[in-house]
Amino acid sequence: MLDIKLIRENPEKINELLKRRNPELSIDKVLEIDADRRKIQAEADELRSKRKNESQKIGMMKKNGENTDAIQEEVRALGDEIKALEEKQVELDNAQKDLLLHIPNIPDETTPIGKSEDDNPTVSTWGEPTKFDFEFKPHWDLCEEKNLVDFERGVKLSQSRFTLYRGKGAKLERAIIQFFLDLHTEKHGYEEILPPFMANAATMTGTGQLPKFKEDMYKCVDEDLYLIPTAEVPVTNIYAGEILSEDDLPKYMTAYTPCFRREAGSAGKDTRGLIRVHQFNKVEMVKLTTPESSPEEHEKLTQDAEQCLKMLGLPFRRVALCTADIGFSANKCYDLEVWLPSYNNYKEISSCSNYGDYQARRANIRYRNKEGKLQFVHTINGSGLAVGRTFAAIVENFQQADGTILIPEVLQKYMGTDRI
C-alpha cells in the first residue's frame, strides 16, 4: 500500500504516476477521508486527554474521602462523547485503509509508459526460435503419445485444467524442480525454503492478493486459509511484522511450491496442454533488500532467472512490462518469455518484479538502518522458473524426428538419461 504521508505531501505527483497505469485511478478520495479522519482524531484525543486528567482527580478525591458523584457523572458524559467520536474514527480509519489496499503501486520512473501489453518493449533476446526439418508436434500431443502426462485422467480426478504427470513425465517435472533449486542455492546464494501451501488472510493481504483478487484464489470452506497462488506469498511474509537489522539484508530465498489459481476469466485461453492449469509447480526467488540496493538486486534476480533458461538451452527474450501491464503491487517488472513452437511465439515463463516498499508496508516488514532508524524493506521476486511451462518448452523445442525428446545436459544427472 502507498504511504499516506507521501500521498498527502505529493498528491499531484502520485496521481500523475497512477494515471500512467490507468487514467481512472486517483487518490483524491483518500485525501478527502484523510482530512476528516485527522480532524476527528484531534477532537477525540483532546477529549481523551481531558477524561484521563479528570479520572485521576477522582482517584485523588476518593483517597481524601471526598464525594465524587457529581464529577463522576460529568466524566461519564464525556465518555459517551468519546465513544461516539471513536466509532466515527474507526469508520474513517477502515474506509481509508480499504481504499489504500485497493490502490496499486505507483510505477517506477523507468517503467515504460504504455496502454496495453502491446506496448511492452523487448529488452533483449537470447538464442533463435527453434527450426525443425520435420513436422513438429505441440507438447500436448507429444506428452500424451509418450504417456508423460495423462490429461484425461487428470480431469477425471479433479476438473478441467488439472494435470496428471506420470512415468518419465513425472520424473522430468521433478528433475526440473531439482535443477532450479540446486542452481539457486548453490550458485546464486539463495536459502531454500519449503513453506506451507496454504496461507491465512493476513498473509494474503501482505503481498497484495487480498482484498482485491479474492476470486482468483481457492479458499478453504471451514478455515481462514487460501491455497497459495505462488510461493511469493508465504516466503515474502516470513518476516511480516518483524524488524530486521541492516546486516540481515539482503535476504535471498528460493522455494519450490505448487501454485493454485482459479484462472477465473481465462476461459478459452491456452486451453490445451500445460500452459494454463489450476495447479502448477514453480520455483520462486524472493529477495528482501534495502531501498538503495533494490534496483540492482532486481536486475540480478532477473539474470538469475535468465540463467535457468540459458543453461537449459531454451531460446527466450526479456520484455519490460509497461505501466498498463505491470502487476498490481509492482513498480517495475520484466517478463521472460520462452520460445514455444506450438504457439509460434514467445510465452511468459517468468515474471520478475520489484515492489519497492509497497508489500513491506502492507506486511509491515521493516529493518533498522545503520543510523538506528526504522525503514520498510524493499521486496523483489521472480519465477526461477515456472516448471510446467519449462517442461512444455523442453518437450517442444528438443523433440526429434524419431519421436524422442533430448534432455538438456544439466538435467541428465537428475534424469539418468539423455533422451526420453
Next chain:
RNA sequence: GGAAAAGUGGCCGAGUCGGCUGAAGGCGGCACCCUGCUAAGGUGUUAUGUGGAGUAAUCUGCAUCAUGGGUUCGAAUCCCAUCUUUUCCGCCA
C-alpha cells in the same frame, strides 16, 4: 478432540482486593567519563504507531502490556470471545 496453565518493551522478568505504570529491576545496545594491566567501573540514554507545532534539531497530545469486545469516572490489572504457546489425555502419518 478433551483438561489445565500461560501470553508484558530487543531479550529476561516485576506488576493480583483496578487509580500518577508506557510500564520497576536485570541483560543486551548506544553515548560520554574514568582507568594502563588484558577487562572492569561510573553516568546518561535506549519501544512503536498516529495527530499537532517548527525550515530543522526538537517539543507536544493520544493510543498500544497476544487480538477483539465488555464492565468502570478510570484496566496491563476484572469479565467474555478468539488466536497462540506449554503440559497431560485421546487419536494419528
